[in-house]
Amino acid sequence: MKKLVFLFIFFSTLAFGENECVVCHKGIEDIRDRNSDMMKEILKIADKAGHKGNDCIVCHGGNPYNKSKEYGHKGTVKYFKNNDGPKDFYPSPTDPSINKNTCGMCHKNQVNAQYSSMMMSIKVDSNETNSSTNSHAIIGSEKYIKYMQTLSQKEPNAFKEKPYKHKKSSYSKGKGCAVCHIPFAEDGLYKGDDVRISKKNPYHLLTHKIQSSREVRVDVADHNYTGVAIESCVKCHKSKKFTAMSYQGLMDIKSKHHIKLQEDIHFKKGMSCQDCHTSNDLHGSGYKTNENLAAVEIECQDCHGTTKKYPWELPLGFSDEFNTTVSDSKGRGVAKEVAKYLKQGYVAEEADGYLLSARANPLTNVVKKDNTVIVHLANGKDIELKPLKLLKKEKELSSKALAAMDNVDKHTDALECYACHTKWAPQYYIDEHKNKFVRWEEPVLAQNGEGRISPVIQKEKMSLTAQPHSVSEKARTCESCHVSNKAMGMGLGSLKQNHTKLTDIQSNFKLASVLNQEQLNKLDRKGMCVSCHKSIPNGNLAVSAMVHVSQMSEVNIDKNMHSYILSKILDIGAWAQLIVLALILLIITYFIYVKFIKKKPVNPRNEGWK
Secondary structure (H helix, E strand, O other): OHHHHHHHHHHHHHHHOOOHHHHOOOOOOOOOOOOOHHHHHHHHHHHHOOOOOOOHHHHHOOOOOOOOHHHHOOOOOHHHHHOOOOOOOOOOOOOOOOHHHOHHHOOHHHHHHHHHOHHHHEEEOOOOOOOOOOOOOOOOOHHHHHHHHHHHHHOHHHHOOOOOEEEOOOOOOOOOOHHHHOOOOOOOOOOOOOOOOOOOOOOOOOOOOOOOOOOOEEEEOOEEEEOOOHHHHHOOOOOOOOHHHHHOOEEEEEOOEEEEOOOOHHHHOOOOHHHOOOHHHHHOOOOOOOOHHHHOOOOOHHHHOOOOOOHHHOOOOOOOOOOOOOOOOOOOOOEOOOOHHHHHOOOOOOOOOEEEOOOOOEEEEEEEEOOEEEEEOOOOOEEEEOOHHHHHHOOOOOHHHHHHHHHOHHHHHHEOHHHHHEOOEEEEEEOOOOOEEEEEEOOEEEEOOOOOEEEEEEOOOOEEEOOOOOEOOOOOOOHHHHOOOOOOOOOOOOOOOHHHOOOOOOOOOOOOEOOOHHHHHHHOOOOOOHHHHOOOOOOOHHHHHHHHHHHHOOOOOOHHHHHHHHHHHHHHHHHHHHHHHHHHHHHHHHHHHHHHHOOOOOOOHHHHHO
């Protein structure tokens, strides 16, 4: 009787093109929506393989005709032995050691470049090896490839392969692509509807769904979302620099225990990691790197521009110079087309063109519309962003913002935006008694590998320049940098207590270093109050008279009045010096005229005699 039932199921699946695997895996979720382009491509391959409707075998392989787990999860169908596709049964089809036969059928560029991604420098419950025979095809626009060739030759130490670090995972058995593109619960429990997957034993996927872009919806239990969940990023980026935790405004005090601080402004706006970080940032570009600065192609100015130039008016490489001087090349413009491999993910409508990264790749979710920027988020929302130049034009920037970004060119040319706009970062110290302690505060400053002043995450054995991902719309105060020993890297407390002093920056980039003496001289403004107040109230007759007049007039010298007085003194001093200089020039000019140009008068009585 059982044989008759099995034969009926077998022949009915052949007749109607159904998925034989779901006879056992009843209730399992489709990896993608049946109407999606991705699923249509998978089903085309299944049809070619002679198993119409069976999407499972295209990724997992196996023997769909056998209903026992032992033999069903073994081998592959005949078609795939001589064509692209799985060569055996793969429980984890995204494992980098075999994913050229699965993901690589459609995503060849990303799979060929995967071992160049920095995220492949951490093995998570996997036995894959970092194969030196991998092709490492370089992907990106022509200008990007040229840019990276120049940079890799300039900074060879940063473009070496990073050794693998094994990291035992407690949350999944995901390997390769699945670590990011398949959701896993923190407890490792499955919450889908497949009757064959245990809901009590850990080390299972959360649901049998791919997470990727705003067009891909994941439904699990009573929750649904689009894009790659930030929890997937947290799994790896919650230690060392605490990037993912800081981004959400969480101060990690103990495992799974946090204190809520101010979150990053981008997180507050609903942005996930993938809304800024590009395909090349994440999947790899073909260039092996061992530092984030080498791998990450985006800069704040790519979307925000500066107060004097829109993003599309900035030269390529702006804020990514790996030099101490700013490029004066022509504006980068926008892109009208994107590479074919990028079209496999989400690509927004073109509008007036796609904004370019600092390294010349189009940002597929960020477009120009008139003088504004539209960012299409992975969560399905769209943000209209006014670049700084437009904010200045419409008088929406405060006087402080203009003073910092528009009046002081050195801030724009020598600092990372987040040097001022980072609200806090973890700082690890050791006191004079060798006691270790952590402070979550405005960070120390140093020069990063790009040659720009950047925040530092200070640790007992190494200190790193970093983007702490705790960006605030309101910048840190001038005083927090210009009169702070800590910000200058001189340590906490008195200068004699050097146990917290910043002594070195760990980096393979040539320019990365603590602040040098010239930079410190420009930054250090401690004691500037004394330069005025040492003469007040009885420094000289003029100062004494001014003090007496203010007292007689009952002028209240508060903060605003103090700022007003200093501004007036600066104006009067500047005009006085300019007037004196003009008078001196007039006197010199008159002297030259009288001495060398003006003709001597001739007595008329002597004309006839001559």
